[in-house]
Amino acid sequence: MLDKLRSMISGVEADFIDIRYEIKTETHISFTGREIRSVGSNRTDGYVIRVGKNGGFSSATVTREEDIPRAMQLAVEGAETIVTTGGKKTVLAEVPVVRENIKLVLDGDPREIGIDDKIELTRKYNDLMLEQPLIETTSLNYREVGRDKHYVNSEGTAVSEEILTTNIFGEVIAKRSSLVQNIRTAIGGADGYNRLLNREDVFLKRAQIAGQLLDADPVKGGTYNVILSPMLAGVFTHEAFGHFSEADIIEDNPSLREKMSLGEKLGSDVITIVADSTIHNQIGYYVYDDEGVAVKPVTLMDRGVLTGRLHSRRTASAFGEPVSGHTVAEDMRFEPIVRMGTIYIKPGEQSLNDLLEELRNGLYLIDGKGGQTSGENFTFGAQYGFKVKDGRIGPMIRDINIIGNLFTTLQNIEAIGNDMELSERGGCGKGQLNIKSALGSPHILIRNMVVGGA
């Protein structure tokens, strides 16, 4: 395949050209309640071409081989137009030329497991949730996504890498008269099928929480001191800080770029944040990104001081900072953009009980329910939470969303727990979906968060 790709890009009049060909495989099983709503396995493919010419840079994605000449012509035209219209000049950071073929290492290869076994496993967890009191219905899915990637560029790099993620995920819905409450659930990873086995405890607990939420009170809107659970603190780390660490987010906004200068003390002394997709056995793991650069761990913030950033070759050059191997696409329909992979807050020394004691009065908010950022402003939902009075966990609360400003919030992080959890499912939607966006954290304590309630 790599030779074929090499011949496709030879002869194109450009300073730089690369091409990525991918075969994407996908198996899915979807339950709604006790009913199977869809089952299937599919295979498809496509190409992504990027061209650099006279300082201009452009891309084209294309499904069919016969459309490749037109796609290349469009990418060249785009690169030329960027230059003639006075657009942004692009220089790619220099990286080693590599030739490698990375094979999958799995604990249980899902491709060797029959569809019937996968249906039965999903059904077992689904039935377990449906059997719990007050549960009206469920939506539970098995999803297996493989990307067999082949990358070649005009500098001589030629890399093939296969990645495979498996998940069982969905939501469990409890209902009493017209009140409906849902709780999300997910297990999985990038290290094989066996991770999905013997996980009944996860699904049982989620169904029980959904039922309990029917008796929870909606949170009252206002400003609170809060403890975030590891998964919710992970959402904060990803949504609020992580996206700001992606160089392409801030590169064209001069004032934000200045605020995010390396060496700036942006957070409190207790917080250290790392992006590390080289950790095995977690969903964000990969070896080479989608421009043929090996991924490296980056300490983004060290005790409150901004120390690193996530880059593509283009942004690394523009910022004069090291490449990090974080340029990743959803699949062959997209050009790669700067993505986080695995991001987490490093654990501190305090137990959850220590944090509750320090909080005294406020809210304990648990598990993420989606989030969004716009520049330095962020919002994210919590799946449920508890009031905390005099350091003790009190009644359950629901309908919780938090809003804040990144810079203020980073300064307001007061304590970090000594526990740690990484997510088993990704799903960041920065223009394209990244199913390998892992996040995590210990429990953290933040002062003065705005919580919106009904």
Added chain:
Amino acid sequence: MKILLNMAARVSDQAEVFSIRNDSSSLEMRNGKPTNMSASIQSGYALRILKDGRIGTAYTKNLLDREELVSNALDSLKGRVKAGFSFPGPSDIPASWLPDESISSMGFHDLHSRSKKALDYVRGKVEGQIDVHSARGVQDMAIMNTSGLDISRKTAFMYILTSLLFPNTETAVRKFHQSRNVKDFPERKLDELVDLYTSGLPEVDVPTGRMKVVFTPETVYTMLWRLSASTSGKSFYNRTSPLQDRREEMVLSEKFTLYGDPTDPEEIEQHFFDDEGVPTKRHTVFEKGIFKNLILNLDYADKLNEEPTGTGYREVMFGGETVALPPAPSLNCSRIAPGDVSFEDMIKGIDRGVIVIGVLGAHSGNILNGDFSVGLNPGFYVENGEIKGRVKDGMVAGNVYDVLKNIESIENRLHDSPTGGTYPSILLDDVSVAAK
């Protein structure tokens, strides 16, 4: 398509082939300069087969191996997914409108010159950063089935989104303009955008409490996502809708009417059949506050023993690959009926309240229950009929079935929304606002 359909027909009771091809390009201008130009030529095929009351599905973007696609659909039957519906036969569908060729031939230079005109018009009138995003696209879609349906349509669009960023932030006011032939961004809309920007320049504190709230056409989707979830055949079939058993009841303010009409000649993507080949028509969901109709695809229409409504589309809330998605209930070309108050008069009548200009987190929270809790990004604070500035760290929260009972007025003009649909601004009374 015909060969594939015949192959599928030989191994099933009924079969359907859906195909799509998109040819698009886009331009990003940030801080006044072109920063990204990219193109996309994507195709895809989806196959559905019905056999012994079960459905099998398969898709590929690149039709290299028809036998594999049919085999995947047959394997999918192993899931024993029930399907009681039949694929629709031919019907009297009006001839498709043919898109303006100017969009097909539009290059990066054309996109740039249209974007730059918008940029030059507002440059100098605002002190913050100006971003312009533009795109053009042509889509060919076709459906063929064993009931004799053989239909296709071609649509074309271009749009320009102009954003004015408040100084030293990424918070912006935005205006969206789309058309089905090559057009400039209207200056009238740019003037409105500059006025909006100017009134939101000061940053103001807002007390936490209940007050009047205006959802603008750009943010009303926060409400509509929740209403779509609860009026979908899916939530009725699963009996999880808060509107279960409430058909023909007054559930919202009598000022509120919501419908979809893909056949409206004003629609950029006017079309006469949905993604299952069912003819489209004006489909009213709420009329003067009364819950009238569900949103259905063929499958849920059959399961709920209702007539198909021409609202089955291969789409989800965010992105997704068209051919990989099964048709699901979705209200396309949706509109909220306009009211009788101008936006200016609406604002003048507010003693204390917030205008929701942009939101963060519309997709979070308990959507099915109708709950929302969104960050203001930005929101403008109004006192005694005058915009005082933009709110620092604020949220608006509530439940759509409560707040849409308290509609004070609806704007008399409709605007295109970047999320699709055409809506007026809506003024609500007594909504919870949380702020620092």
